Amino acid sequence: MRETITYIRHSLQEIYPSGELQALIRIIMESVCGLTTCQLLVGKDRDLSAKERSKIEEIVEGLRQQQPIQYLLGEALFHGMTLKVTPAVLIPRPETAELVDLVLQDWPTESSPHLLDVGTGSGCIAIALAKALPKAKVEAMDVSPEALELAQENARLQAVEIRFRQADILKVVDEAILSVGIVGIVGLDGIVSNPPYILQREKAQMERNVLAYEPHLALFVPDDDPLRFYRAIADYARIALRPGGKLYFEINPLCAEAMVEMLHDKQFKAIEIMCDFYGKSRFIRARI
Numbered sequence: 001m002r003e004t005i006t007y008i009r010h011s012l013q014e015i016y017p018s019g020e021l022q023a024l025i026r027i028i029m030e031s032v033c034g035l036t037t038c039q040l041l042v043g044k045d046r047d048l049s050a051k052e053r054s055k056i057e058e059i060v061e062g063l064r065q066q067q068p069i070q071y072l073l074g075e076a077l078f079h080g081m082t083l084k085v086t087p088a089v090l091i092p093r094p095e096t097a098e099l100v101d102l103v104l105q106d107w108p109t110e111s112s113p114h115l116l117d118v119g120t121g122s123g124c125i126a127i128a129l130a131k132a133l134p135k136a137k138v139e140a141m142d143v144s145p146e147a148l149e150l151a152q153e154n155a156r157l158q159a160v161e162i163r164f165r166q167a168d169i170l171k172v173v174d175e176a177i178l179s180v181g182i183v184g185i186v187g188l189d190g191i192v193s194n195p196p197y198i199l200q201r202e203k204a205q206m207e208r209n210v211l212a213y214e215p216h217l218a219l220f221v222p223d224d225d226p227l228r229f230y231r232a233i234a235d236y237a238r239i240a241l242r243p244g245g246k247l248y249f250e251i252n253p254l255c256a257e258a259m260v261e262m263l264h265d266k267q268f269k270a271i272e273i274m275c276d277f278y279g280k281s282r283f284i285r286a287r288i
Contacts, residue, residue, distance in 0.1 A: 001046055004056060005029070011060050024069060031073050032056055066209040079128040083154045088146035090218045092124040095276045096194050099250045100128045102274065102283055103192050106246060112136055113189035116240070118169055118233050119143075121218060123151030123162070125192055130160035143168040144217070169195075169232045188240045194250040195229035196221050226255050227262055234266050241288045249284045256281035 008025050016024060029035045032055050033048060048056075062072040070076040070091045075084055078092035079100055085091055107113050112135035117126040120140035130138040140162055142148050148164050155162045200223050203211060210219075221228055230249060237247050247268065251259050256273050263271050268286040276282035 001029075001033070001035075001048055004048055004053065008056065008060055012063055015064060015066070024063065027069055027073070028056060028059055031075075032059070067213055068209050071213060076122075078122075078124045081124075081127065081131070081158060083122050083124055083127070084150060084157070085122055086146075086150060087213055088144060088215060089121040089150055090214055092122060095282055096125065096250060097128070098276055099192065099194060099248060099283055100125055100132075102285060103129060103190060103248050104132055106190070107133055107136070109133065110135065114139075114187060115190045115192065116140065116188050118191060118193040118236075119195045119218070119229070120151050120164070121147050121194075123154045123164075125194065126151070126162050127155055127158050127160055129192070130155070130162055131158060137163075139163040139165065141165045141167045141169070144215075169229065169236065172232070172236060187242050188237075188245055189242060190246045190248060191233065191237050191241060192248040193229075193233050195233065197226065197229070197250070197252040197255065199223050199226055199252065199254065226252065227258060230259060231262060231266075234263060234268070238266060238288060244287055246285060246287045250282060251284055253280040253282060256284075259284055 005025055008028060009021065012021055012024065032052055059069070059072045063069065068091055070085050071087055074086070075082050076091050079097045083092065103115070109132065111133065113133065114137045115129055117129070117138070117140040120126050120142045123140060126138050126140040130136060138160070140151065141164070142151065143166065145166055148166055152164055155164075196217070196219055198206075198219050198221065200220055203220075230251070233249075234247065237245070241247070247263075249259070260271050260273065263284070263286050268288060271284065271286040273281050274283040274285065
């Protein structure tokens with residue numbers, strides 16, 4: 001095993017900083033070999049099987065191409081859960097776990113709200129809410145059939161019941177029925193969404209592993225129309241939310257002021273901007 005750790009370190013040390021490399025070694029050994037952090041720290045050694053060595057070599061080769069470790073392992077940690085991920089969905093981020101916590105601030109464990117996650121991707125938000133609120137009715141939508149298939153699998157693995165629907169929120173609002181007939185979800189207590197919000201001009205500042213491997217459909221919006229998804233969701237919320245229902249967004253800090261103005265123009269009330277753990281304006285909560 002020590003030889004394998006040395007192999008990983010030598011293969012990747014020119015690509016990844018030492019701290020990140022050490023974290024990658026821990027993740028690989030835990031995931032592939034079932035070794036705990038404690039076992040690694042005390043230097044516990046054992047012979048690896050041929051299958052384990054082959055899997056580690058495959059992962060290391062992917063990392064040398066700067067593929068995200070979560071895609072290589074096929075799983076990601078989120079809000080205390082291990083969820084399956086593929087390149088069809090974004091890798092769940094810690095900031096999005098904070099969005100879940102923001103929603104949960106408004107709903108005690110024993111409450112039974114009717115909630116909708118728009119643009120569910122891997123299902124991470126909807127599943128985390130369903131687990132934390134076992135009496136809630138949780139629904140989720142996404143435009144991607146591949147994402148919905150994965151989200152449904154994650155829901156089964158986490159033993160939660162969620163109603164998934166395929167729908168394009170942009171078309172839902174553009175079409176005359178305004179989604180009441182298309183999606184049929186009304187009387188909601190809350191709508192939560194982490195839609196695409198990264199500006200095209202921000203690409204130059206992004207890491208290669210994100211640009212090359214994560215789905216651009218779920219990441220980017222045009223520089224000249226950064227709020228396109230938020231406007232559509234807000235329009236839908238005006239129809240689908242019950243009086244007093246709440247809207248929860250993860251946002252681009254660059255667009256925080258524009259978001260407040262847009263929601264105010266659409267007559268939302270109690271609009272609040274909240275910061276993430278980096279101190280950036282990352283979330284908005286409002287009510288109808």
